[in-house]
Amino acid sequence: MRISRRAGRIEPFYVMEVAKQASLMAQQVAHTDKPMIFLNIGEPDFTAPPLVQQAASRAIASGATQYTEATGLPALRERISRWYATRFAAQVAPSRIIITAGASAALQLACLALIDAGDEMLMPDPSYPCNRHFVSAAEGNAVLIPTTAAERFQLTLEKVRAAWNPRTRGVLLASPSNPTGTSIAPEELQRIHAYVHSQGGITLIDEIYLGLSYEDRFGHSALAMPGDLGQSVISINSFSKYFNMTGWRLGWLVVPEALAPVVERIAQNLFICASTVAQHAALACFEPESLQAYEQRRAEFKARRDYFVPALNRLGLQVPVMPDGAFYAYADCTAAAARWGIETRPGDATSGSWAFAFELMKRAHLAVTPGRDFGHAAPERFVRFSTASSMNQLKAAIARLESVLA
8 A cells, every 4th residue: 555755754653662662561560569650651640620520521411512613612712812811911812712622733733724845844853753743744844953951952043043044934842842841031932933023934832831831931921922923923732731631632723813714714624623522621721710720730740840850860860951841851861871781872863762761661660751752962862751740659760760770
């Protein structure tokens, strides 16, 4: 059977190889005193709070399950608009908000609406792999630009200028980012977007971890940029992370007013609408009781970061930049791998962190994600830990790391 060239350009999701091995081993050690600890998945251990679950039940019981508008329930778009105003001082008209089937659908819609064959989108390296695949699926080319810890693993205006060429369509950023948990400084983001805008390009920014920011300096939405800059940026967001609704598959997209009918037309054809039940449930996310719960959970995620990252550093798994958001720690495992005789060869993503992750599963029954998926900038040096698990799980993980790395 002949497959499309488009499908052929989509690289394997290598982390799934690690996950499969971890699942097999988990079955073998399930009844031992060291069952598998999974720190490889970026999924909150919290689920949707009570009011959200109750709203979903009411929607089903009352028969509120039929199609909504392709852009989503008007009431939900209005609630999101008010949330931007109160939380981020960003004035976002409900007409700019399009409810989608998760952030994945939001990214797909944005890419299909704006990217033509051969267009280049500049992205930081490392970055979340699926984001570049959305560009590829739209026949564009994701151009990964190596970043450093000194740059917080984010693009800078200088690097964007240097890479810009006649084929460049824009930039695709993430703040806070997966896998590093780092954000772009607001003033740098504004400079980048002003330059991109002056070139007639587009700025797409993945803000799905925005609610999980821990430092005032970085907890700002790109939509709050002044004047036309805030009106022209395109933001992707989700109910999965801060709102703890991962399996509900609900997100949203904020676009300039002129782009909204274009995206609506594509959404009508590709998705019809996002889950109606999930949309009715999400209305309850913005009730005071739910928002209070989310803020308590955000404090818990911060406490986990504050415990786990210093512990990794103490054990020689150096995290070069303290994450300011999300729930990840991107750690340099070169020294730890060397203790076990694992060679780290520059440019070889199957060495170093890849071998270290599998060895860690065997020795400590601990699953982590090697850097191979996240780009080409020294992936052999880094592993990603997820701190989305409970504090008890994180403390157990550190104890096991201490025992095998001592």
